[in-house]
Amino acid sequence: TQLLEQSPQFLSIQEGENLTVYCNSSSVFSSLQWYRQEPGEGPVLLVTVVTGGEVKKLKRLTFQFGDARKDSSLHITAAQPGDTGLYLCARNQAGTALIFGKGTTLSVSS
Amino acid sequence: NAGVTQTPKFQVLKTGQSMTLQCAQDMNHNSMYWYRQDPGMGLRLIYYSASEGTTDKGEVPNGYNVSRLNKREFSLRLESAAPSQTSVYFCASSGGLADYYNEQFFGPGTRLTVL
Numbered sequence: 032t033q034l035l036e037q038s039p040q041f042l043s044i045q046e047g048e049n050l051t052v053y054c055n056s057s058s059v060f061s062s063l064q065w066y067r068q069e070p071g072e073g074p075v076l077l078v079t080v081v082t083g084g085e086v087k088k089l090k091r092l093t094f095q096f097g098d099a100r101k102d103s104s105l106h107i108t109a110a111q112p113g114d115t116g117l118y119l120c121a122r123n124q125a126g127t128a129l130i131f132g133k134g135t136t137l138s139v140s141s
Numbered sequence: 142n143a144g145v146t147q148t149p150k151f152q153v154l155k156t157g158q159s160m161t162l163q164c165a166q167d168m169n170h171n172s173m174y175w176y177r178q179d180p181g182m183g184l185r186l187i188y189y190s191a192s193e194g195t196t197d198k199g200e201v202p203n204g205y206n207v208s209r210l211n212k213r214e215f216s217l218r219l220e221s222a223a224p225s226q227t228s229v230y231f232c233a234s235s236g237g238l239a240d241y242y243n244e245q246f247f248g249p250g251t252r253l254t255v256l
Contacts, residue, residue, distance in 0.1 A: 040181075061241070062241070062242055064242070064244060064245075071250075072249055072250070073145075073231050073233075073247030073248050073249050073250050074184070074231075074245075074247050075247070076244050076245065076246070079242050079244060081242070119183065119184065121245075123241075123242060123243045128174060128186050128189050128199060128243075129186075129243055129245060131183050131184040131185075132183060133181065133182065133183035134183055
C-alpha cells in the first residue's frame with residue numbers, strides 16, 4: 032500500500048491566522064484530490080491537482096502540487112471558523128480506488 | 142438531484158446481529174464504494190464496485206459482504222456484527238475507475254454502534 036502522510040494531524044488556530052497543511056508520499060501519483068469533511072457529514076471534494084507544480088486557488092484556499100508529483104500542500108489565508116473540519120488528501124492511480132491520508136483536523140476559533 | 146443517499150443514519154446493534162446498510166446514487170455513476178471511518182485511521186476502503194455486476198475487496202473487507210443491486214444501488218451487509226465494527230460508514234460514487242480523476246461524491250454516513 033502506497034501511503035499518504037498528512038501533517039500536522041491536528042491544528043488549532045485563531046480566526047485570521049494563516050496555515051498550511053501537507054500531504055506527502057514516497058511515490059509519484061497521477062493526480063491528487065483534497066476533500067473537506069465537516070463534523071457529522073461526508074467528505075466533499077475541494078479540488079483535484081494533476082500537473083507537477085500546479086497551483087489552484089479556491090477563494091482563500093491555495094492548493095499546490097509538488098513538481099515531482101509526490102507531495103501537495105493546502106494553504107488557508109485568514110482562516111475563519113467556517114474552515115473548521117477534517118482535511119483529507121487522496122491519491123489517484125488510474126484503474127484503482129482512491130487511497131486517502133488520515134487527515135488534518137483543523138479548528139478555528141473566533 | 143439528491144446525490145448519494147444512505148440509510149439508516151444511526152443504528153445500534155448487539156453483538157451477533159445482522160444488518161444491511163443501503164446506499165443509492167442518482168448521478169448515473171459507474172463506480173460505488175464503501176468506506177469506514179474511525180478516529181485517527183482516516184477513511185479505509187471496505188469494498189468497491191467498479192461497474193454494475195462487479196465487486197472487489199478493499200483494505201478491510203473481513204466481516205462484510207456487498208451487493209451491487211443495479212447501477213444506482215450498492216448495499217453493505219454485516220452478517221454477525223462485532224464491537225470492532227463500531228464505526229461511521231460512508232458510501233461514495235464516482236464516474237468510474239476509468240474516469241481519470243476518479244472524483245468521489247460521498248453520502249452523509251451511517252453511525253453504527255455494536256454493543
